Amino acid sequence: MIDRATFLPLISPPFTTSIAIVFSFGPRGLITHDVFGLQNVQVYGLTSTFAAETLTYFPIAYLALRPMLASISNSFEEAVFSLGGSRWHAFRTVTLPLTLPGLANAFLLLFGCSLADFATPLILAGSDFSVLPTEAYLQITGMFDLKTGAILSLLLLVPAGLVFYLQEHIVAGRSYVTVTGKASAISVRNSASSFAKFMLLAFCLFVCAVILYFYALLFYASIVQAFGANHALTLDHYRVIFSEGLPAIEDTLIIAFIGMPLGGLYGIIVGYLVGRTNFLGHKAMEIISMLNYALPGTIVGIAYLLAFNDKPLALTGTATILIACYVFRYSPTGIRTTIALLQQVDKSMEEASESLGASGFLTFRRVVLPLITPAFFAGLGVLFIRSMTAISATIFLVSIDWTLITVKILENMTEVALGPAAAFSVFVIVVVLLVTELLNITLQHLMSPRLRINRIGT
Amino acid sequence: MALGVELDGVSVVFRHQRRDDVIAVKDCTLNIKPGEFLTLLGASGCGKTTVLRMIAGFQRPTSGRVLIGETDVTGRPANQRDIGFVFQNYALFPHLSVFENVAYGLRVKRLDERDIRQRVEEGLHQVGLDGYGERMIPELSGGQQQRVALARAIVIQPDVLLFDEPLSNLDAQLRIQMRSEIRRLQKDLKITAVYVTHDQEEAMVISDRIAIMNVGQIEQIGTAEDLYLRPASRFVATFLGDANLIESVIIDAGMDWCTLDVSGSRWNVVSPRRASIGSSVVAILRPETISLSAPQADGGGLKGTIVSATYLGSKVEYQVRVGDLKLQVVQPGPTSEARFVEGSEVAVSLPHLGVHILGDDNAP
Numbered sequence: 001m002i003d004r005a006t007f008l009p010l011i012s013p014p015f016t017t018s019i020a021i022v023f024s025f026g027p028r029g030l031i032t033h034d035v036f037g038l039q040n041v042q043v044y045g046l047t048s049t050f051a052a053e054t055l056t057y058f059p060i061a062y063l064a065l066r067p068m069l070a071s072i073s074n075s076f077e078e079a080v081f082s083l084g085g086s087r088w089h090a091f092r093t094v095t096l097p098l099t100l101p102g103l104a105n106a107f108l109l110l111f112g113c114s115l116a117d118f119a120t121p122l123i124l125a126g127s128d129f130s131v132l133p134t135e136a137y138l139q140i141t142g143m144f145d146l147k148t149g150a151i152l153s154l155l156l157l158v159p160a161g162l163v164f165y166l167q168e169h170i171v172a173g174r175s176y177v178t179v180t181g182k183a184s185a186i187s188v189r190n191s192a193s194s195f196a197k198f199m200l201l202a203f204c205l206f207v208c209a210v211i212l213y214f215y216a217l218l219f220y221a222s223i224v225q226a227f228g229a230n231h232a233l234t235l236d237h238y239r240v241i242f243s244e245g246l247p248a249i250e251d252t253l254i255i256a257f258i259g260m261p262l263g264g265l266y267g268i269i270v271g272y273l274v275g276r277t278n279f280l281g282h283k284a285m286e287i288i289s290m291l292n293y294a295l296p297g298t299i300v301g302i303a304y305l306l307a308f309n310d311k312p313l314a315l316t317g318t319a320t321i322l323i324a325c326y327v328f329r330y331s332p333t334g335i336r337t338t339i340a341l342l343q344q345v346d347k348s349m350e351e352a353s354e355s356l357g358a359s360g361f362l363t364f365r366r367v368v369l370p371l372i373t374p375a376f377f378a379g380l381g382v383l384f385i386r387s388m389t390a391i392s393a394t395i396f397l398v399s400i401d402w403t404l405i406t407v408k409i410l411e412n413m414t415e416v417a418l419g420p421a422a423a424f425s426v427f428v429i430v431v432v433l434l435v436t437e438l439l440n441i442t443l444q445h446l447m448s449p450r451l452r453i454n455r456i457g458t
Numbered sequence: 459m460a461l462g463v464e465l466d467g468v469s470v471v472f473r474h475q476r477r478d479d480v481i482a483v484k485d486c487t488l489n490i491k492p493g494e495f496l497t498l499l500g501a502s503g504c505g506k507t508t509v510l511r512m513i514a515g516f517q518r519p520t521s522g523r524v525l526i527g528e529t530d531v532t533g534r535p536a537n538q539r540d541i542g543f544v545f546q547n548y549a550l551f552p553h554l555s556v557f558e559n560v561a562y563g564l565r566v567k568r569l570d571e572r573d574i575r576q577r578v579e580e581g582l583h584q585v586g587l588d589g590y591g592e593r594m595i596p597e598l599s600g601g602q603q604q605r606v607a608l609a610r611a612i613v614i615q616p617d618v619l620l621f622d623e624p625l626s627n628l629d630a631q632l633r634i635q636m637r638s639e640i641r642r643l644q645k646d647l648k649i650t651a652v653y654v655t656h657d658q659e660e661a662m663v664i665s666d667r668i669a670i671m672n673v674g675q676i677e678q679i680g681t682a683e684d685l686y687l688r689p690a691s692r693f694v695a696t697f698l699g700d701a702n703l704i705e706s707v708i709i710d711a712g713m714d715w716c717t718l719d720v721s722g723s724r725w726n727v728v729s730p731r732r733a734s735i736g737s738s739v740v741a742i743l744r745p746e747t748i749s750l751s752a753p754q755a756d757g758g759g760l761k762g763t764i765v766s767a768t769y770l771g772s773k774v775e776y777q778v779r780v781g782d783l784k785l786q787v788v789q790p791g792p793t794s795e796a797r798f799v800e801g802s803e804v805a806v807s808l809p810h811l812g813v814h815i816l817g818d819d820n821a822p
Contacts, residue, residue: 348549
């Protein structure tokens with residue numbers, strides 16, 4: 001259940017946490033006003049932004065750390081116990097150091113996410129402090145000052161580049177954890193005392209409760225007339241999004257469903273080229289595709305805007321540029337997963353196929369391809385989720401002809417039409433959950449039901 | 459139809475850019491008879507797997523030829539040779555059922571559905587896995603997976619069956635059971651088999667002939683008995699079973715006998731070798747051929763002291779010091795009275811027959 005709860009922030013449209021925080025802790029917030037009776041609480045500022053970003057992005061750290069922690073063999077801890085060490089000692093001297101690369105990686109990941117976060121500060125930062133991505137956005141769309149916007153984005157490149165460099169060269173190289181490949185017999189980890197376990201569990205449950213509360217709040221906000229003022233139940237907001245907001249919904253879905261297969265295919269093709277072949281420049285290809293993913297969204301968005309504004313490829317304002325942006329920006333997940341899966345396909349399997357008379361192509365089709373299908377589906381899933389929820393890159397690329405739900409949410413937020421904003425958000429979450437569930441079912445159905453398949457999104 | 463395999467002066471050299479070239483196989487010539495079970499035996503890194511992979515077609519020789527039957531297949535890749543390969547890690551396809559794994563080669567050949575079904579079921583029956591067709595690979599135990607790998611290789615009715623240390627991932631009990639099954643199957647199907655292993659006992663149990671390899675070269679080929687009783691070199695003598703290597707000088711010789719000097723005593727040995735007096739030789743003495751007895755007060759002959767005694771149930775292993783020699787002796791199933799304790803004196807009696815003599819240059 002904790003697993004599912006952490007999944008939610010990953011598939012939500014932007015502003016979800018921000019809206020919920022404003023609703024809870026704002027001047028007329030549920031908790032501050034209604035529960036505690038405080039008046040005029042200042043919710044905007046550093047603390048709220050900090051809290052919102054933590055809650056929004058911690059699932060990424062969780063996803064990065066979980067396999068790491070799981071792969072640390074129990075025998076290490078048991079060795080410490082046998083040598084007389086206490087549980088805390090084992091944790092401090094063995095588990096923690098071994099997890100350090102994972103922690104460093106998670107830290108860098110989140111640092112990058114927060115750095116590039118455009119949506120949350122837009123709502124919550126207030127006039128107290130400003131962040132680069134948001135400033136760049138305001139300069140371009142508010143002041144039509146492309147130059148300043150571009151400069152601000154470039155400044156963002158410096159820390160982003162540093163993060164990328166650190167990840168690739170320092171963390172990736174130093175993996176202390178030896179994956180033994182043999183699952184140790186059952187022994188449940190015993191490194192925390194019952195009390196510690198209880199406290200940690202309580203904390204986790206508390207965080208889950210907070211997340212679920214936020215989403216409940218979101219849903220509630222979408223079905224009441226005006227949150228904080230009029231709590232009469234209504235379906236008006238939904239009516240609005242399906243009438244006025246229908247073009248946005250159509251556009252977003254079209255783009256998502258086109259981009260999905262394109263991105264999935266691109267992912268496995270590049271993944272195969274990089275992982276299995278050795279053609280000249282394959283390393284460069286890997287780096288370039290990763291770069292697109294590592295850069296903050298605002299930079300990518302502005303770059304696309306500038307690059308495709310004129311001939312020979314005047315794509316601004318079309319669906320093509322939106323799809324292209326999504327495909328190239330979010331395929332790295334598919335690429336990385338393909339490469340990882342390919343590494344698992346032992347060469348002896350391909351040799352076995354060969355020894356049974358199969359040609360190279362037949363071997364690829366009947367042995368390799370089925371084994372990297374999960375990577376294809378992972379790519380599909382990520383692309384769809386992102387197409388429905390991304391904003392930082394694509395906000396610069398929308399136009400009269402093609403607009404996105406996430407942009408509509410932003411518009412509604414700035415007009416303080418919180419009801420429709422919440423309704424849109426709920427709609428996105430529901431659609432994403434449906435589609436990812438469908439993809440999972442299809443994947444399970446295609447592959448042997450007995451093989452262990454990782455859920456899409458993890 | 460069983461075909462023989464011939465390797466003619468085959469070498470494999472791995473070239474490295476920055477390091478020295480590695481000669482994995484050096485000038486290997488091997489003639490495997492049709493229907494024969496030949497084992498390539500040796501320690502890790504001796505080149506045995508490379509030789510096997512050359513027969514399979516996964517490795518191209520740097521020089522020399524590979525022939526299956528009368529056909530030169532040196533240039534042909536694995537999928538154009540009629541071979542069946544059983545891998546050390548089984549290399550079963552995890553996304554396919556047992557049935558589909560076994561049927562794989564038959565589907566490549568595009569046999570019709572009925573033939574495939576019949577052959578697969580027969581194959582599964584032969585390896586004792588009737589009814590396992592619908593299971594998935596991860597559900598099977600190591601031994602079962604091994605059998606699926608075996609079935610997969612035999613249903614395509616290859617000319618040659620190749621085994622790359624197929625039993626090394628199984629526990630001891632299973633290994634013993636599986637090796638007899640493999641042998642039985644091979645005999646029933648009358649297919650030529652080439653088997654790679656580092657386990658001498660395994661080699662001796664299942665093979666018609668054994669080829670012992672050392673640093674890329676074949677040291678000796680022969681039956682288990684040939685290799686054990688008449689090792690061609692020190693390496694073979696110590697690799698297969700335990701051996702005492704007694705360095706000595708021939709002090710007297712005749713038509714089919716010679717006398718060696720051992721720790722001051724004269725030791726007469728029946729030997730077909732034409733030995734020249736004064737030449738240095740190495741006598742190979744197996745531990746079970748030496749007898750120990752209580753020392754007689756007046757007896758001549760060799761005397762020794764027990765350095766260590768290890769009781770192993772069916773036998774006792776001793777280390778006996780005789781002069782400056784340290785001999786390994788094995789005493790089968792002794793009663794408690796007949797056992798010797800550490801430190802005691804014993805009379806050591808060396809055999810006259812069954813002693814294999816090697817010249818100092820390692821030639822017999």
